[in-house]
Amino acid sequence: MSPVNMKPQDILNEVRQFNEKFAKGIHSLMQTGEISSGVTPREAIYRDDKLVLYRYQSKKKVTNKTPLLIVYALVNRPYMADLQEDRSLIRGLLDAGQDVYLIDWGYPDAGDRYLGLDDYINGYIDDCVSVLRELYKIEQINLLGICQGGTFSVCYSAMHPDRVRNLITMVTPVDFHTRDNMLSHWVQNVDVDLLVDTCGNIPGDMLNWMFLNLKPYALMGQKYLSVVDVMDDPDALEGFMRMEKWIFDSPDQAGEAYRQFIKDFFQGNKLMSDDVVIGNMEVKLKDIRMPILNIYAEQDHLVPPDASRALKKKVGSKDYTELSFPGGHIGIYVSGRAQKIIPSAIGEWLDGR
Amino acid sequence: MASANTDWFGQGRQAWEKAQQSYWQNWMRWMQSNPTADSPFPSFAANVAPDMEQFWSESFVDAFDRWRQMFFPKAPESAKDFMERATGMGRSYLQMAEAFYRAGSGKGSIDEELINSWLGAMQASFKQWKQQLESGFDVEMPGIPGFESMVMKFWQSTIDTMMSGAALQGREFPDFSAMMFPGAGPGRQQLDKMLGMPALGYGREKQEKIRQFSELLAQYGDALKAYRIAFARLGMRSFKEMKKRLDELEQPIDSMRGLYDFWVEVNEDVYGKFAMSDEYQVIYGDLVNSLMAVRQASRELMEDMYEAMHLPTQTDVDALSSKLQQARRENRELRKQFAALNRRVDILEKEADKKPSKTTRKTASRKVVTQKDDLTQIKGIGSKMQERLYEHGITAMEQLAAMSRQSVEELEKAINATGRITREQWVRQARSMLDDEN
Numbered sequence: 001m002s003p004v005n006m007k008p009q010d011i012l013n014e015v016r017q018f019n020e021k022f023a024k025g026i027h028s029l030m031q032t033g034e035i036s037s038g039v040t041p042r043e044a045i046y047r048d049d050k051l052v053l054y055r056y057q058s059k060k061k062v063t064n065k066t067p068l069l070i071v072y073a074l075v076n077r078p079y080m081a082d083l084q085e086d087r088s089l090i091r092g093l094l095d096a097g098q099d100v101y102l103i104d105w106g107y108p109d110a111g112d113r114y115l116g117l118d119d120y121i122n123g124y125i126d127d128c129v130s131v132l133r134e135l136y137k138i139e140q141i142n143l144l145g146i147c148q149g150g151t152f153s154v155c156y157s158a159m160h161p162d163r164v165r166n167l168i169t170m171v172t173p174v175d176f177h178t179r180d181n182m183l184s185h186w187v188q189n190v191d192v193d194l195l196v197d198t199c200g201n202i203p204g205d206m207l208n209w210m211f212l213n214l215k216p217y218a219l220m221g222q223k224y225l226s227v228v229d230v231m232d233d234p235d236a237l238e239g240f241m242r243m244e245k246w247i248f249d250s251p252d253q254a255g256e257a258y259r260q261f262i263k264d265f266f267q268g269n270k271l272m273s274d275d276v277v278i279g280n281m282e283v284k285l286k287d288i289r290m291p292i293l294n295i296y297a298e299q300d301h302l303v304p305p306d307a308s309r310a311l312k313k314k315v316g317s318k319d320y321t322e323l324s325f326p327g328g329h330i331g332i333y334v335s336g337r338a339q340k341i342i343p344s345a346i347g348e349w350l351d352g353r
Numbered sequence: 354m355a356s357a358n359t360d361w362f363g364q365g366r367q368a369w370e371k372a373q374q375s376y377w378q379n380w381m382r383w384m385q386s387n388p389t390a391d392s393p394f395p396s397f398a399a400n401v402a403p404d405m406e407q408f409w410s411e412s413f414v415d416a417f418d419r420w421r422q423m424f425f426p427k428a429p430e431s432a433k434d435f436m437e438r439a440t441g442m443g444r445s446y447l448q449m450a451e452a453f454y455r456a457g458s459g460k461g462s463i464d465e466e467l468i469n470s471w472l473g474a475m476q477a478s479f480k481q482w483k484q485q486l487e488s489g490f491d492v493e494m495p496g497i498p499g500f501e502s503m504v505m506k507f508w509q510s511t512i513d514t515m516m517s518g519a520a521l522q523g524r525e526f527p528d529f530s531a532m533m534f535p536g537a538g539p540g541r542q543q544l545d546k547m548l549g550m551p552a553l554g555y556g557r558e559k560q561e562k563i564r565q566f567s568e569l570l571a572q573y574g575d576a577l578k579a580y581r582i583a584f585a586r587l588g589m590r591s592f593k594e595m596k597k598r599l600d601e602l603e604q605p606i607d608s609m610r611g612l613y614d615f616w617v618e619v620n621e622d623v624y625g626k627f628a629m630s631d632e633y634q635v636i637y638g639d640l641v642n643s644l645m646a647v648r649q650a651s652r653e654l655m656e657d658m659y660e661a662m663h664l665p666t667q668t669d670v671d672a673l674s675s676k677l678q679q680a681r682r683e684n685r686e687l688r689k690q691f692a693a694l695n696r697r698v699d700i701l702e703k704e705a706d707k708k709p710s711k712t713t714r715k716t717a718s719r720k721v722v723t724q725k726d727d728l729t730q731i732k733g734i735g736s737k738m739q740e741r742l743y744e745h746g747i748t749a750m751e752q753l754a755a756m757s758r759q760s761v762e763e764l765e766k767a768i769n770a771t772g773r774i775t776r777e778q779w780v781r782q783a784r785s786m787l788d789d790e791n
Contacts, residue, residue, distance in 0.1 A: 001602075001605060002464040002465035002468075003465060003468065003599035003600065003602045003605055003606065004464065004465065004467075004468045004599070004605060004607075004612060005462070005463070005464065005606070006457065006462065006463040006606075006607055006608065006609065006612075007457070007461070007462050007463070008454050008458045008462070008463070010607070010609075011450050011453055011454045011457065011463070011609050012454065014450065014608060014610060015413050015447060015451075015454075015609070018443070018446075018447070019416070019417065022417075022443060026428075026436075029429075029432050029435075029436065030427065030428065030429065030432075032429060032431065033429065033431070034431055035431050049681070110670065110674060111674055111677055112674075112678075113674045113675075113678075114674050114675050114677070114678035114679075115678060118758070119678070119681075119682065123682070123685055127685070139788065162785065162788050180629075182625075182628055182629060185628070185629055185633075185634055186628070186633075186634065186638075187638075188634055188638070189634050189635055189637065189638025189639070189642075190637075190638045190641050190642065191638075191641075191645065194642060194645045194646065194649065195641065195642075195645050197649070198645045198649045198652070199645075199648075200667075200671065200674075214628075216621075216624065217617045217620045217621045217624065218617060218621055220438075220442075221442055221445070221617060222613075222617045224438055224441075224443065225443065225446055225610070225613065227439060228443065241431070241432065241435055244434070244435050244438075245431070248434065279757075279758045280758040280761065280775050280780075281781075
């Protein structure tokens with residue numbers, strides 16, 4: 001049997017169809033205006049430097065009296081959690097009766113080069129937590145960390161356990177040395193001091209290229225052919241363009257925070273050995289005793305499931321729940337399946353605690 | 354035979370031009386009519402005579418390029434980046450299709466023999482690339498069908514990002530991109546030229562710096578060479594793996610897109626294994642580190658020049674940013690302390706409000722200033738230390754609880770107890786005491 005069996009005429013027809021689809025797609029493309037993102041109405045309730053703390057407005061009644069603070073990663077932008085009407089983790093959480101707040105880190109510039117993890121975690125995050133504690137006259141809030149924001153939330157909960165009622169981590173790396181962690185594998189031989197001393201802030205484009213190079217053929221090649229198949233559907237095209245906008249919307253990373261994150265977490269894997277020190281505080285995972293919901297994605301190519309699941313054995317919590325999502329690192333917020341599963345699961349879990 | 358071909362070409366060209374004309378006219382009319390999502394647009398096929406198939410088939414990419422050129426300026430700003438990526442990839446795909454179409458037209462079908470010879474040719478071109486690299490020649494990566502040299506472009510774009518602020522392109526310094534292989538080609542000449550520059554004003558010291566810089570460039574050249582050679586081997590492995598997997602197929606691939614997707618899968622798998630290898634970890638790190646060393650050295654050279662011109666350097670800007678961050682931290686600390694004091698005032702005022710007479714309330718408010726907590730509750734603080742703290746204005750538990758690392762260090766110095774506050778965790782103790790109270 002010949003493994004390939006095509007007639008030249010077949011190729012010709014395919015190319016024609018491809019061109020026609022592309023032409024139709026371009027027609028749709030000409031009609032797209034500014035790509036909107038971040039759809040749920042919100043108000044800024046606190047600002048500090050480039051940080052903005054938002055409160056999201058719910059159409060439904062807020063049933064959980066404890067505010068839920070979402071801490072997003074420093075890489076990429078948080079509107080991934082509120083991408084469009086029918087694909088929004090935040091909308092889902094509001095519908096599940098939660099009172100949702102989110103930290104937007106903004107885009108660091110040269111003046112932010114010396115922002116360190118202490119400034120981010122014991123400074124900015126703690127300030128936002130304080131704002132909420134004051135506003136609600138409560139001692140503890142609920143914390144939801146996403147990806148690197150999850151790692152920050154884990155550190156925060158270990159250092160300030162008295163201020164966190166429940167901790168939720170989504171696609172959060174804890175063990176950075178699992179065998180399948182490609183990003184971690186790449187940075188082990190990189191002289192991070194030289195990199196940060198030379199570049200100052202780390203360009204977002206550089207990180208973005210790194211992420212795309214985890215699967216270059218699919219993410220930089222195949223994807224753009226596949227989109228041609230749906231380009232004649234304006235809604236599908238707009239959805240694709242919105243994702244594109246998000247993928248390439250990469251803020252630069254504050255140099256010092258990047259330095260410590262790569263050295264202590266990626267290279268030293270110190271969270272696992274309880275050797276992380278942030279500011280003048282030690283991070284011991286055993287100090288985390290509040291209830292934990294740890295959500296990971298089974299096909300996550302950025303944060304492998306084992307990197308997240310490592311949390312279980314290290315924390316002091318007796319109330320620990322895992323939620324495994326059949327999808328990828330991004331699908332966990334934006335896929336249709338995620339809309340059905342994730343926010344309601346978080347809501348139910350929180351309401352019971 | 355030759356004349357028949359020429360005739361065919363001549364007739365074809367005339368017919369093509371006619372079809373082309375009406376095709377583009379339709380497009381132009383359509384574009385000028387300020388099209389909306391609902392307006393019909395000209396069909397590609399309807400405007401090309403059926404007998405023109407042969408001609409079109411031999412210029413997949415040309416036709417596609419015309420579209421690119423035509424639409425690109427008209428695309429909305431927000432869509433331009435996407436269009437560039439999508440059309441770029443579409444073009445690569447069509448190139449691959451065109452190659453197969455051309456090869457298949459000769460024998461009537463695309464079959465095992467053709468695929469094998471295609472893979473063999475790719476294998477040979479990568480082998481040749483590897484040999485050229487090993488012999489010290491600066492040769493770009495051969496395009497991988499369907500992707501061109503995407504993987505290498507990644508590195509080029511990283512360089513562009515990294516070097517964009519380094520101002521290396523100019524009279525003073527050689528064109529960086531031409532210096533990827535300092536040992537050969539134009540890079541070498543530029544380097545020689547640079548080294549031969551009269552050492553105005555700086556004399557030997559500058560010459561020495563430039564010599565060091567050129568050494569770093571050579572190291573970077575070596576790292577890039579190793580990286581490219583590894584990618585040449587990777588390419589060869591991909592072709593071999595493709596052949597193996599094609600042989601294992603149970604159902605033949607019957608479409609171009611099917612072949613493309615299969616090709617993606619094979620490349621991704623082979624690349625994935627390579628990217629997780631120890632070898633990749635080393636060559637990747639070496640490449641990044643050597644590039645950073647070059648950039649660092651180039652910055653030093655630039656800074657000498659800037660200083661001579663009394664212009665601010667990156668080092669100056671860094672020093673300012675560092676001070677700015679320090680000021681921010683102090684600012685945050687003061688805000689915290691201020692808020693803690695405010696809270697305390699509120700509590701005391703409320704307590705005072707409970708009492709009947711205004712005079713008493715006034716007294717209570719005044720007391721805020723002189724309120725002194727029992728700081729000896731903190732493990733490590735005795736009565737003497739408490740007195741010392743009072744003398745330095747630390748009278749309330751809240752003040753201790755709100756202290757940053759920096760103010761802790763300052764206080765330690767002031768009370769002559771270096772390291773003690775941190776070691777005995779006064780701040781943490783104060784916080785948990787306040788939390789217990791609340």
